Every structure is written in structure tokens, then in C-alpha cells.
Amino acid sequence: MQTSKLGRVGLGFRREMLDDFLIAPPHIAQFFEVAPENWLKMGGKYGRQFKQLTEQYAFICHGLSLSLGSPAPLDVAFIKSLKAFFKEHNILLYSEHLSYCSGEGHMYDLMPIPFTEEAVTHVARRISQVQDILERRIAVENVSYYAAPGQEMSEQAFTLAVLEQADCDLLLDVNNIYVNSINHGYDAEAFLKAMPSERIAYGHVAGHYEEAEDLLVDTHGAPVCDPVWQLLEKAYHYHGVFPTLLERDFNIPCMTDLENELQHIEGIQKQHHQHKKGVA
Template identity: 80%
Template sequence: MQISELGAVGLGLRREMLDELLIDAPKQAQFFEVAPENWLKMGGKFGRQFKELTQRHKFICHGLSLSLGSPAPLDVDFVKELKQFFDEHNILLYSEHLSYCSGTGHMYDLMPIPFTEEAVGHVAKRIRQVQDILQRRIAVENVSYYAAPGQEMSELEFTLAVLEQADCDLLLDVNNIYVNSINHGYNALEFLQAMPRERIAYGHVAGHYEEAADLLVDTHGAPVCDPVWQLLEQAYRSHGVFPTLLERDFNIPSMADLQSELAHIQTIQKPFIEHVKGVA
């Protein structure tokens, strides 16, 4: 399912935004994204407000706890709950992190999957199982990571192999590419250009925290920085315009500030959209 045929801009919805969005949703946002885990069991006032918003606007979901890389069996009951939730709220697209967050219990963090051939096969099989249960394709996100235990492949080789073997889509997180390129010393543009254009479902941009010159922390708690904006422009240049969502998880600014960042995405998209329309 597609968000838009040619470009769209989205905003990650957080609970503290509900009242304001119900009164006056920003015109710059054509769709919204939520973590389904935060809304699956939600009732009462928040549940009613969320239902009202999903009836008015396009929504997608970005999961937190599917734990694609976990050695534990896939939580099939949870996936079935997701399917029901997606159908109820007309969720257009579902994405998850290329990571894991459970073993003998839930770790409440996104842990790096070992970059190995064995892990590729394991994760791809679980993604195919999820897609079969949901009866839809899912997108997996290239994630930020700070260590690579048992590494036998590069992050790029691992990501491409999972996408190919799972036959799934890609959530292209531009900020994560930039963060990882600084932390692990690789060329962000080369990584970006190697991503399979035909699999990109949508993208993310976000801010991060600079712990040191060679250590960035993916916090989603700051404005998007200039190098990430520049990398987003390169992404459109390499792959064409794709729907792009702004993430902000804490230190949430005013809606006016968020609208400014959404408008900046539109500004970057505009010449590429005009070029495609001109050619057509």
C-alpha cells in the first residue's frame, strides 16, 4: 500500500500532540506515524481521539517490539493483534526496525543484530512469516547501532542481503545513515546510493545528539542538522522523491517549529517533483 504516488511529508504523532492535532492538524503533514504498541490497548479519551484522527488522516505504523532478530520464537499472537489493529484503523503501511529487543525477556531497547550470513537467513525467514500473517509487505528500517558483535559482513552487505532474501520493503532512515557513517567511519553517500530504489517505501529524518566529534547518539530529540538535510537531498537525487517523515520523540518543540521542519522537507522535494512532472 502506498502513502502517495509522488512525494508526501509525514509527522510522527506523540500523545501530547493529540489535542492540538484534533483542532488544527498541520497542512504540511499528509500522513502520520505511530508505534502500534502505544495504541493497541488504548481506550477511553485517548482511544477515541486516536480513532477520530485515523478516520480523518492517513496513518502508518512503525513498530518497536516485533524483535525481528531475536532467537526466541516469533510472537504470532502479537502479529495477529497488529493485523486487526491495522484493519480497524486503515493503516497504510507497517515498518519495523532491523534489530531485536527480546531474548529470555523484553530488553526495552533496540539491539544490533550480528552482521552474519546466519543472521541474514534467520531474520529474512521471520520477516516472511510476518508478511504471511499480516497478508501485506512490511518495510524494515536501517537502524543506528554502536557496536557490531560477531561481525562477518558490513552493515551495507547485511542490509541488502536481508532485503533480498526476505523480499520486503525498506524504510530508509537518512539520519541513521549519517549517524552510523560518523560512528563507524564509512561514506554515507556511498551507503545511501547502494540502497535498492525499488524497495524504498518511505524515509525518516530526525535529529541526534553529538556526544563527541566521532560519536553521535540517535536521540530524535533535536532539530534535523544540515548534513542530514543535505543527505536527504542526495537521497532524492539518487532514488527519486519518496514519502518522508519527521521523527521527534522528546524535547518536542512547538507545532510551529515542527511545521517549519516539515516545510523544509517539502522545499527539498519540490525541484525533484517539478522535474518529474515536467518530464511527464
């Protein structure tokens, strides 16, 4: 893991941002995240432009289709293609969702893994296999979910068990904690506090959609709301400042609006450091 090279503030990079980035990327962002599936086979003009960016800036990858919880065998050929892609573009870190998206075929959605001991063992074994092939540690993300089929343990217990058994890192998605806490009625701060500080590779913040008072949908299509910002402050309180990335997948605003949210991350981080100095 090379999180020391990331800096403290990051931005999810989308193809719609390419022209702006080639002229002047947001100066506050010190690293950028892409879904490797969107760029693996990209050639021509876009491929050359992406290579130009990865030669100049720090990039990490957040996968969509590894399908860690699937009953189907891991796609070893795909993992090997990822390994070559990471080397070509000097990808500093790779993360994936603690979920699955395939069975007999690809479902093109992130499905919840049953919170059971059997699933812990299954997923941990698959993560270990991925790490062995890639010859690097990976981080897994706590995901938003809307149903928990076959649940035998809490999301918190399941996440902690997978991290321990797989000996992998954590992508701490603060928005997902908040969304799940509303949808499933648990204490977001208690969940956050229970996560192992030493395994946090980096974090995500994002916006969501309020379908109802007790139903939030994780969309990455809106500004980050105040309760998520407040939870990020708590995350730094419990775990120290870790690299934190802003996700925005659609309804992408102008670069100025994105920079304002990046400044908000930076401001919370500075506030935490100033508080620590004051206490010391």
C-alpha cells in the same frame, strides 16, 4: 503497500500532540506515523480520540517490539493483534526496525543484529513469516547501532541481503545512515546510493545528539541538522522523491517549529522536481 496514498510529507505522531491535532493538525503533513504498541490497548477518551483521527487522516505504523533479530520465537499472538489493529484503523503501511529487543525477556532497547550470513537467513525467514500472517508486505528500517558484535559483513551488505531474501520493503532512515557513517567511519552517500530504489516505501529524517566529534547518538530529540538535510537531497537524487517523515520523540517543540521542518522536507522535494524539469 499503499505508499501512493501517503502523500510526500509525514510527521511522527506522539500523544503529547493529541490536543493540537484535534484542533488543527499541521497542514503540510499528509500522513502520520504511530508506534502501534502505544495504542493497541488504548481505550477510553484517548482511544476514541485516536479513532477520530485515523478516520480523518492517513496513518502508518512503525513498530518497536517485533524483535525481528531475536533468537526467541516470534510472538504470533501479538502479530495477529497488530493485524486487527491495522484493519480497525485503516493503517496504510507497517514498518519495523532491523534489530531485536528480546531474548529471554524484553530488553526495552533496540539491539544490533550480528552482520552475518546466518543472521541474514534467520531474520529474512522471520520477516517472511510476519508478512504471511499479516497478509501484507512490511518495511524494515536501517537502524543506528553503536557496536557490531560478531561482524562478518558490512551493514550495507547485510541490509541488502535481508531485503532480497525476505522480499520486503525498506524504510530508509537518512539520519541513521549519517549517524552510523560518523560512528563507524563509512561513506554515507555510498551506502545511500546502494539501497534499492524499488524497495523504498518511505523515509525518516530526525535529529541526534553529538556526544563527541566521532560519536553521535540517535535521539530524535533535536532539530534535523544540515548534513542530514543534504543527505536527504542526495537520497532524492539517487532514488527519486519518496514519502518522507519527520520523527521527534522528545523535547517536542511547538507546532510552528515542527511545521518549519516539514516545510524544509517539502522544499527539498520541490527543488528536486524543479531540477528534474530543468534537466529534461
